[in-house]
Amino acid sequence: MSGFSTKLTQKIIISYLLLVILAVIASSYVYSEISDYLATESTTENDIKLLKTNTFVSQLYEAESLSELALQTRKxxxxxxxxQHIETLYKDIDELRGLSTQEQQLIQLDSLQLLLEQxxxxxxxxRKFKTQDQTSAAIDMALEQFEQMEANLGVITAEGLAPNLEELSPKAQEAIKKVAHYLNSNIPPDESNEDKARRADSVLNVSRSLLxxxxxxxxxxxxxLTKQERTINRTNLELSQQLGYILASFEKEILVNSINDTIxxxxxxxxxxxxxxxxALLGFLVVVVFIFILNRDFWKAxxxxxxxxxxKKFTDVLLKSRERLIRTVSHDVRTPLNTISGYTTLLEDSKISQQQQNYISNIKSATGYMTNLVNDLLDFSQLDAEKMKPEKIxxxxxxxxxxTAQHIATAHAxxxxxxTLxxxxxxxRPIVNDPVRIRQxxxxxxxxxxxxxxxxxxxxxxxxIDTLEPKLVQISISDTGVGISKERQxxxxxxFEQAPDHRAQNYHGYxxxxxxxxxxxxxLGGALTLESEVGKGSVFTLKLPLVFGQEEQKDVTKVPPIALQKPLRILIIDDDTAFLHxxxxxxRSENITPILFSDFNLVPMADVDLTYDLxxxxxxMPKVSGFDIVKQLLEGKYGHYKNQPILAMTGRxxxxxxxxxxxxxxxxxxxPFSKSELLQELGILNQVDKMVHHEVSANLKGNGLYHTGLLESFLGDDGMAIQQLLETFKKDTIENQMSLKIAFLNKSATALSSAAHKMLPMFRQxxxxxxxxxxxxxxxxxxDYDNWKNIKIxxxxxxxxxxxxxxxxENETTKSPVYNG
Structure with missing residues (x-):
């Protein structure tokens, strides 16, 4: 699956790379096209040139109007x-020259500037010729003045003869000034009117002839001048035509460039x-192809x-089965181990030889090893399933x-x-943590x-270690043993890893x-490290979070057993009638009176003649659980309950x-618990004169299907009681087998679980x-179990x-109506 995921990731990366490459190629090409497109933006210069040209033409028309005005007013x-306006046009020509790149255009602009100067x-x-045309009018005015001077002679000035003297030609101005001087110099000072008239007439005649x-x-x-004016007008016309040709050529060039740029x-x-x-089409095809590929891979995924x-479900089932197996094997191993340990203790107290004592020591060592193995398997199973929770006390x-150290040292004395500690x-000072786990x-x-x-x-x-926050407690265990190589560390x-070179020859560990x-x-939130060198020893260092207790630890007095005195009466509730029996x-074998109920609902609530000590x-239990029983008893719903101690039994x-x-x-x-365990909890174990132990036989008749060793530890040599118990067990098993069949046919997980739970205690005993x-x-x-085919086998x-x-x-109980051990 990891390889498939890697391939799928590679395909996705390749698809994106192809799309990126395609986008880069397309972008670069489009960029080059845009660059070409922007390169045609030289049309902006043409537009500016065209705008300048149009402005120049407008200014030229305005200059023509000003020229006409100057000729008309002659001012x-x-x-x-x-x-001044023409000089502005010179500046426009200089700007157009800066926008022009062709030599022909520059020549035309130079010609245009020369024509404007001309x-x-x-x-x-x-304009000067037209101004000179006013001389005749001035002479005519002077002649009219002569007519008036005939009647009255006085001082005559040139301005009086010609008011627009400044605008006349120099020659006309000089003639008028001579006439005025002549007239003034010939006026008689004191003459009679006739003399004055004759003299004035003479002067006027001379002046008239002169004018x-x-x-x-x-x-x-x-x-x-008229002839010259026609020549100048013709020249101006040619100038305007030449200017039009130049501008038309210029506009045509701009227009052609603009059309080319547009194309x-x-x-x-x-x-x-x-x-x-x-x-876009290629990208779409790439996307479609890779969508198909990725979809195919997705379906595979x-x-x-x-x-x-x-x-995974199968693995979970296997893990649960392994957990159940470890639990079951641990239980099934622990029970005979307890028996072996008990018999070993009894043998040690008896008179035995030194060789037998050595045998017993070996048995105890092997039993201890097996007990530790069972405990470690259970701990490992709980840790692996993350079901173990630390305590904080x-x-x-x-x-x-x-x-802990001295206890282990004693075993190796x-x-x-x-x-050394x-x-x-x-x-x-007391700390807060889990002492049981730290001891382990x-x-x-x-x-x-x-x-x-x-x-x-x-x-x-x-x-x-108080330099860190939070504080830590550091515990190191160093030895001078064989050490561990770097590879093994x-x-x-x-x-299930072990050092290959340890010294224990008869005890190899697991x-x-x-x-x-x-x-x-x-x-516990800590860490464990190892430093070791072969031949020099090892140092294991563990660090745990350190939290000190709020108060000094007080001596805890161990709660003693119940310490009840015989004779006892015990109220017992269990839905398993065989185990109840x-x-x-x-x-009864211990002179204790049992009051037996397979259903708590059958226990009377009224304060009848029902007395018990426990x-x-x-x-x-299917109808009323043990937790419900203790709740109802404590609530005072049963008058016969007087706060007697309540003990729980469970296989969990x-x-x-x-x-x-x-x-x-x-x-x-x-x-399953033994008779001694129950009596010890009742505090009367020390009152039993002698606990009879029997060697566990294979079974009642040696057929290997069941074992009566635990029953014998409960009932001793009472063969009749064991026979009756087996009869009850057979009857209950027939009923429970029928319940299992019905539950399986109805596919009722609840009923199936309840029937199995009811059968397990006696099957374990x-x-x-x-x-x-x-x-x-x-x-x-x-x-909610629904996969019934898996458990059918x-x-x-x-x-x-x-x-x-x-x-x-059936065969054994029929052959042995009376059990004789």
């Missing part, structure tokens, strides 16, 4: 205005559109995911370390190994140190100690004792190992075995 101020000169000459000559000469000049733009735009369309989910770490005084961790680590050290020293140091904390220790340290027989109830190992005590139970007995694992699976079947196997078991019980 010098109007001509100066015209000349036009200015021609206009000025023409007429000037007029005639002026007429000749006017004719010449280039359209061509570049069409190419860009074609490229963009092609890129879904298929693999479904297979993985199926495998106050305890003295220094005392715990000292007790005959070896040449010294133990260095515990910081600060740790004399230290026992594993210190035990390993002794196991792998032939001779030398083991040092246990504990100190506080990488895997030494794995499950490789769970360090793995469980590390998992427990991690559960077993308890009754066992208690209540013993099962927890998981996942519920802690605190769960039961918090509900009102005094303590809890874990099924009789050690029917072939059926117990299947019943435990059925007991824990989920309420085990279900059929269970029924075949039950038929065989019932047949065997």
């Amino acid at each position: 010098k101020s109007d001509f100066n205005t015209y000349k 036009k200015v000169l021609n206009t000025n000459v023409l 007429r000559e000037v007029k005639e000469e002026n007429m000749l000049n006017l004719q010449a 280039k733009k359209e061509t570049a735009l069409k190419r860009s559109i074609r490229l963009a369309s092609g890129a 879904n298929l693999y995911r479904k297979k993985l989910e199926k495998e 106050d305890f003295n770490l220094a005392d715990l370390l000292t007790e 005959n070896e040449d190994i010294s133990l 260095k515990i910081e005084d600060t740790l004399e 961790i230290m026992a594993n680590l210190i035990g390993n140190a002794f196991k792998f050290t032939l001779a030398g020293e083991i040092l246990v140091k504990a100190n506080v 990488e895997v030494i904390f794995n499950e 490789g769970l100690g360090l793995s469980i220790a590390k998992k427990l340290i991690q559960l 077993l308890l009754g027989e066992m208690l 209540v013993l109830t099962d927890i998981e 190992k996942d519920l802690k004792k605190e769960v039961f005590t918090s509900k009102g139970f005094l303590t809890v007995l874990r099924k 009789l050690q029917i190992t072939e059926a117990i694992p299947i019943l435990e699976v059925l007991e824990e079947i989920p309420l 085990d279900f059929d196997k269970l029924h075949r075995f039950l038929d065989k078991l019932l047949e065997t019980l």
Whole structure:
């Protein structure tokens, strides 16, 4: 699946890379086309040139108007205005010259500027000619003045003869000034009127002749000027035509360039559109192809995911089966181990030889090893399933370390190994953590140190690290043992890993100690490290969060057993009639009166003649659970209950004792329990004169299907009681087998689980190992279970075995109506 995921990721990356490459290629090409498109933006310069040209033409027309005005008014101020306007046109020509790149255009602009300069000169000459045309009018006015002077002579001035003297030609101005001077110089000072008249007439005649000559000469000049004016007008016309040709050529060039630029733009735009369309089509095809590929891979991924989910469910079932197996095997191993340990203790107290004592020591060692293995398997199973929860209580770490180390050292007292403890005084204060788990961790680590050290020293140091926040407690266990190589240090904390060169020849271990220790340290929020060198020893260092207790730890007085006195009466409630009958027989053998009820609803509520000293109830019952029973008793609903102690019985190992005590139970007995365990909880074990132990036989008649060893530990040599118990067990098994069949046919998980739970206690007491694992699976079947085909094989196997078991019980009880042991 990992490889498939990698391939799918690679395909996605490749698809995106192709799309990116395509986008880069298309973008670069479009960019080049846009660059070409923008390059045609030289039309902006053409537009500016065209705008300047149009502005220039408008200014030229305005200059033409100013030229006409100057010629009409013949005023010098109007001509100066015209000349200034022409100079503005020179600046426009310079700007157009800067926008032009062709040599021909520059030549034309230079010609245009020369023509404008020539036009200015021609206009000025023409204006002066028109001004000279006023000389005749001045002469005519002077002649009229002569007519008036005949009657009255006085001082005559040139301005009086010609008011516009300044605007006349220099020659006319000089003639008029001479006439005025002549007239003034010939006026008689004191003459009679006749003399004055004769003299004035003479003067006037001379002046008239002089002015007429000037007029005639002026007429000749006017004719010449008229001819010159026609020449100048023709020149101006040619100038205007030439200017029009130049401007038309200029506009044509601009227009052609503009059309060419437009064509280039359209061509570049069409190419860009074609490229963009092609890129979009190609991108769409790439997307479609990769969508198809990725969809195909997605369906494969879904298929693999479904297979993985199926495998995961199967794995979960296997893990649960492994957990149940470990639990079952642990229980089935622990029960005979307890028996072996008990018989070993009895043998030690008897008179035996030294050789027999050695045999017993070996048995005790092997039994202890097996007990530790079972406990470690259970702890490992709980840690692996993350079902173990740490407790947080106050305890003295220094005392715990000292007790644990000295206990292990005592077991190795005959070896040449010294133990040294260095515990910081600060740790004399109580801390808050899980003392049980820390003791288990230290026992594993210190035990390993002794196991792998032939001779030398083991040092246990504990100190506080207060430079960090939160504070830490550091515990190191160093030894001078065989050490661990670098390669092995990488895997030494794995499950079932062992050092290959340890010294224990008869006790090889099983490789769970360090793995469980590390998992427990991690559960407590700490860390475990290792430093080791082959031949020099090892140092295990663990660090745990440190929280000091609020108060000094007080001495805790152990709660003694109930310490009830015989004779006793015990109210017992259990839905398993066979187990109920077993308890009754066992208690009667100890002169204890059992009051038995298979259903709590049958217990009378009124304060009738029902007296008892203790209540013993099962927890998981179909009608009224043990928790409901203790609740109703404590609420005072039953008049015969006078606050007697209540004990719980259960086959569940996942519920802690605190769960039961918090509900009102005094303590809890874990099924299966022995007679001595029950009596010890009742506090009357020391009152029993002698506990009779029997060697556990294979079974009643040696057929191997069931074992009566535990029954014998309860009932002793009472063969009749065992026979009756087996009869009850056979009857209940027939009923329970029918309940299992009905529940399976109806596919009722609840009924199936209830029937299996009811059967398990007696099957465990009789050690029917072939059926117990299947019943435990059925007991824990989920309420919404729907895969009935998976359990059909085990279900059929269970029924075949039950038929065989019932047949065997029928034969044995028929052959042995009276049990004689």
